[in-house]
Amino acid sequence: MKKKIATILLLAIISLQVYNIYAIQRFPKPEFESGHTQPPTVTPDPRAQALDILDTFVLVAALSVVTWLVIKKRSRKGVFWMSVFAVLYFGFFREGCICSVGSLQNITLALFNPEYSIPLTAIAFFILPIVYTLFFGRTFCAGVCPLGTLQDIFALKPMSIKTWLEKVLGIIPFIYLGLAILYAATSTDFIICRYDPFVGFFRFDATFMMFSIGGVLLLTGIFIARPYCRFLCPYGALLNLVSRFSKKHITITPTECIQCRLCEDSCPFEAIDKPVLLKEKEERPIAVRRFLMYTIIIPVLILIGGYTGSQFHENLASVNTKVRLANELLNETNYGETEQEAFEITAFKAAGQSKEELYNEVAAIIKKFYIGGWILGGFIGLVFGLTLVSLTIFKYREDYTPNKGTCLSCARCVDYCPVLPEVKTELQ
Amino acid sequence: MNRRQFISSIGRGTIFTGLAALSGVLIYRKSKITEPCNFDFVCRDCRKLNSCKQPEAVIFKRNKNKKSA
Helix, strand or coil, X not given: CHHHHHHHHHHHXXXXXXXXXXXXXXXXXXXXXXXXXXXXCCCCCCCCHHHHHHHHHHHHXXXXXXXXXXXXXXCHHHHHHHHHHHHHHHHHHCCCCCCHHHHHHHHHHHHHCCCXXXXXXXXXXXXXXXXXXXXXXXXXXXXXXXXXXXXXXXXXXXXXXXXXXXXXXXXXXXHHHHHHHHHXXXXXXXXXXXXXCXXXXXXXXXXXXHHHHHHHHHHHHHHCCCHXXXXXXXHHHHHHHHHCCCCCCCCCCCCCCCCCCCCCCCCCCCCEECCCCHHHCCCHHHHHHHHHHHHHHHHHHHHHHHHHHHHCHHHHHCCCHHHHHHHHHHHCCCCCCCCCCCHHHHHHHHHCCCHHHHXXXXXXXXXXXXXXXXHHHHXXXXXXXXXXXXXXXXXXXXXXXXXXXXXXXXXXXXXXXCCCCCCCCCCC | CCHHXXXXXXXXXXXXXXXXXXXXXXXXXXXXXXXXXXXXHHHHCCCCHHHCCCHHHHHHHHHHHHHHC
């Protein structure tokens, strides 16, 4: 039976590929008289509009099914099979584009550049997982995100890492988030997509460097579960924050915890908060004093971070193609070939734009990066400050509970709980 | 409802409102954008232009005729 379902599923996915034939190129590819052949694109071909709509429906359906499996059915097996489906559909079939992680940049670009017409699919792929997270926790990470689920399949021998190291590495996604927003807001680049370590696997066209990074991450993932999700993913950083406010979140035990400690080491992501003994609670005045001190430090950290970020604005701006071109023009770059100017310079001269116009544009871009550098640095300072403050907050717990922020709702822990759910009898 | 739940529901409401506003703004902006054709050069330099039935090519040919007239 299972084999039949798998075959039907596979055939359905293959048959959907045929539909792409109806996708129309908005502009026909030009033919060059010089014999120039167009290089292959790194992004997938445009999809038919109907497929875009279908993708959104599949996303809603997948989110709903995984949420039901996690919250109601409490089935790890179900979540695992949904993960396989997500890798096949959102990964290999859709070639990982548009994904929710990358859509963050489309949203930023649309906010900062009014001329950019954002696809509705990008809005849906950004908003829907956040809405589900807001109500049910990170069920998107559990079994819908193709990047996460691919790593999940590789988490075979997860080991625990030190709490301090986890905290320090946990800051990286916020820095990555800030950088991604800065580069998208300045219309410079979509760095999340450019440096996506797994999308090359889905498209079978990874460069050697990205293939190596993806491979290393997958191999690391055997021992340190989901390294990209935990220590790099910028969308995961957003979901981490949103999930803290979730209305219904997965619980380890269906009723009351009996403190059997069976689930204690069950989470490969170390997202289970252990009970805290009341005697461990420090004296209130000391805790309050420390909390206030760290809170006062936050604005100082923001200022230091902002100033430091602004000092690096030229380095940050050097990624921008126009800034690079201006640098090449100023330095008369020839890339090692004497008396042969760079192709970029030749193309610029042929386009007919004056150098002054370009330099004025570049000055405006660098100014944006100066302001962006202040904001990015300030944001990183804020993250450091809040991390410090969070270490001072004492949370009294009697039971083993999933940490709402870091828990990926994979439902592994529920299999370890011996407590059976209450069965409603007819009398009740 | 205890204090923690109260703060949580306030946060949830704020985020949800923010997301709704964000979606609204993006969809409104999208509906207002009339996409100008920034790819004229594709049609201009294309050898298949005369026989092309693509909407962009039709518009390009119409504009070209207007200019020449």
